[in-house]
Amino acid sequence: MPSFRATLQITGLRPGHAPGEVMDLAVAVVASRHVVEANQLDIVGGVPRITVRFMVEASEYDAENHLARNAAASLRHGVETAATTGALRTFRRSAGKWLAL
Structure with a gap:
């Protein structure tokens, strides 16, 4: 299965959240x-x-990337219930390197 990572800046916490x-x-x-x-x-x-x-x-390359981008967008949406956010980036692992999508 292909490996991805999503990074998200956290710029603040919403009231009432730890x-x-x-x-x-x-x-x-x-x-x-x-x-x-x-x-x-x-x-x-x-x-x-x-x-x-x-x-x-694992499926087709572009479909895998699409799933990863959707996961990153969902991550941001979920996190924004507790925090304010900044830049979101998604990367794919390829030949030992993280490549931006």
Whole structure:
């Protein structure tokens, strides 16, 4: 199964939500349709960024990319119930490198 990752900047928390909810929501949303391989939180240039790595069912190359983009969009939608967000990027693992979609 091909491996992808989605990265999303977190620019703030919505009232009544704890920081830990953000990653929990992100992983739950992606895991509802795909196998989640890993997740992490980084601080890049002073801005928190979450990363969720996941696999999609193997099929045709463009269809796999489409599924990954949809998963990333769903991730953002789910996270935005608890946080405000910035840049969203989706990557595909190919020949040992992460290539932007």
